[in-house]
Amino acid sequence: MTRLFNDPAAFADEALEGFAAAHRRWVRPVTGGVVRAGGTPEGQVAVVIGGGSGHYPAFSGLVGRGLAHGAAVGNVFASPSAQQIRSVARAAHGGAGVLLMYGNYAGDVLHFGQAAERLTGEGVRARTFAVTDDISSAGPEETAKRRGIAGDLPVFKAAAAAAEQGLPLDEVLAVAEHANARTRSFGIAFSGCTLPGADHPLFTVPEARMAVGLGIHGEPGIGEESLPTADEAARLLVTSLLKEVPDGVGGPAGARAAVILNGLGSVKYEELFVVYRKVAELLGDAGVEIVDPEVGELVTSFDMAGISLTLTWLDDGLSALWRAPADTPAFRKGAPAAPEHAAAAAVTAEESDEQTVPEASDASRRAAAVVLAALDALAATVDDHAEELGRIDAVAGDGDHGIGMQRGSTAARLAAADAHARGAGAGTVLVRAADAWSDRAGGTSGALWGSMLRALGGALGDDEKPTAARVADGVTEASAAVRRLGGAEVGDKTMVDVLVPFADTLAAATADGVPLAAAWDRAADAAETAASATADLLPRKGRARPHAEKSLGTPDAGAHSLALITRAVRGVLIDHH
Known part of the structure; x- marks a missing residue:
């Protein structure tokens, strides 16, 4: 488990601060996040990677030279926010555009996509690419x-090396697509990981068993098997990957492959070498020529005891x-280069309009006090x-929903209080709260x-x-915006299953002339009923989808939290009626 931390909510920020201090x-x-100490050479495409904390050395x-120009780093197991990604990308931009790269997780897709839109609107050419190497x-x-797991590394490196060659943005993106199409990974685990401050792991594996096909955020495996010997583990990994040789390779015999045997946190190097000796033998028997293999911790999951094997067919x-x-x-290859010199000047802090608020009517400012009270009740709930x-x-996901909601709701409440204190109206208070929630929480729920x-x-x-209307x-x-952004609909076992009936019930009640507090009460009842009903659904979106059967009998966390919040806000509306 993670033993050394201060405030668990500050763990990711403090870890990044220490990392930067140690690697100037x-x-x-x-x-x-961080960018190269020497900056991006003028005219070179900047490859900016990113994802949640807890996976060091990713991201x-x-x-550094030959790999990423910058990395946006989110909270523990949560994607960085669009604002974080945009900030890192602007700092890394060398004038030739930015390629944003990440693993294929819903939160990352949302936030990196939003960042690319904002960068493009500001005149910075930006493209995005999600790595999809995990065959399980x-x-x-x-x-x-x-999803993207340890295959992130060879795909990131291919794109970054292409950028170092001076290729334009569209060609760097094409290289990333080609490398991803030829990369496959598969993993196993013997125990789950424990987040900072938690007293139990996100999932457990029975004694003398292993989880097969795990995810790097603590998602449970897709199956269990008997605990293997090192050679049996190697055989499972190799056999699974050789069953799916990408199109265009022709077959394993005579092919070349970059090979990565990755430790997920608690499997030590000597154990990895024992496994790798058999991996190399099996690949050799299949006629595969191994090119510059990597054995070590490259994409981790805190203290998870597990390993993964990645093949990129070259x-x-x-x-x-x-x-x-x-x-x-954390990754070096080839002849060592002369040290880069730090950039002559730090990136100038972006001017912010957060200290000013738009003019508002007295009525809207009074309503803003109710909005703030509702956000207080939301955060307390x-x-x-x-x-x-x-x-x-954690039943079928990564167990971070409560932590993410805490970070987001706390940030939203503080931003709203600041805006209200400076005379903002109800709309501005909510918008400032929205930006703070998205920026601090990251992840899918943050977006x-x-x-x-x-x-x-x-x-x-x-x-x-x-x-009321x-x-x-x-x-x-709001209901429509969530469906547009996340792509989920009713029946997918997400917060949408609660948001749609809540919105529809509220709209119908207010249209009938029911006062807001009573209409909200009626809608909150509908939300609670809908949240309970998600226990009977199978997930069709998000990280829970590969573990659909595990979630039967358990409501969706996002749906449940939304229902709790609608009930809490109902109390505020009654008090201010």
Whole structure:
């Protein structure tokens, strides 16, 4: 378990601060992550990678010449926010555009996509690419749904080496696509990982058993088998990957492959070498030529006891990119390069308009006090139920929903209080809360709650006292925004299963002339009923999808938290009626 920490909520920030202090030769800190100490050469495409904390040396440890130009680092097992990614990308930009790369997880897809849109709107050419190497997370016919695990490294490196060669953005992206299409990974685990401050692991494996097909966020494996010997583990890994040789390779005999045997946190190097001796033998027997293998901890999951094997099937172009020199804190290849000198000046802090608020009517400012009270009640409810939400989420996910909701709701409440103190109206208070929630929480829930609060804030505005109908319209728009952003619909076992009936019930009641507090009460009842009903659904979206059967009988964590929050806000509306 993770034993050395201060405040668990500050763990990711403090870890990044210490990492940057220890590796000044390679990196310098910027808001949201780190960039190369010497900056990006002018005219070179910047490859910016990122993801949640808890996976070191991914992602910050891979910043340096020959690999990433910057890394955006989120909270523990949560994607960085769009603002963090944008900040790192702007600091890394060398004038030739930015390629944003990440593992294929819902939160990362949302936040990196939003960051790319904002960068493009600001005149910075930006493209995104998600790595999809894990064969256990979806079948060959659904490779786009696969998650990214240790295959992140060879795909990141191929793209970064192409950027070092001076290729333009579209060609660097094409290299990433080609490397990803030829990369496959498979993993096993013997115990789960424990988050900082938690007193139990996210999942457990029975004695003398192993989980097969695990995820790097503590997601349970897709099956269990008897605990193997080292040679049996090697055989399982190799056999599983050789069953799916990518199109264009022709077959394992005579092919070349970059090979990565990755330790997930608690399996030590000597154990990895014992396994690798058999991996090398089996691949040799299959006729595979191994090129520059890597054995060690490259993408971890805190203290998870597990290993994964990655094969990137090489052609001449990919072979040259894989073998190209790299010099980063955690990954080096080829002849050592002369030290990079730190950039002459730190990135200038972006000017912010957070100290000013738009003008608002007296009625809207009075309504803002009610909004702030609702956000206070929301945050208090999340605090009360954080452990429960994490437990529910861990059944088929990664167990971080409670922590993420705490981070987001606390940040939203503080931002709202600051805006209210400076005379903001109801709309601005909600929008500031939305941005703070999304930025601090990261992850899928951060993006979705940010979009909900922003939609509601836009509907209320700062000019008038919000009417019941306007509140209902805002909730309806919030429902639509979440479905647009996340792609989920009713029946997918997500928060949408609660948000849609809540919004529909609220709209119908207010249309019938029911006062807001009573209408909200009616809608909160519908939300609670819908949240309970998600226990009978199989997930069709998100990290829980590969473990659908495990979640039967347990409600969706996001749906449950939303229902709890609607009930808490109902109390505030009654008090201010």
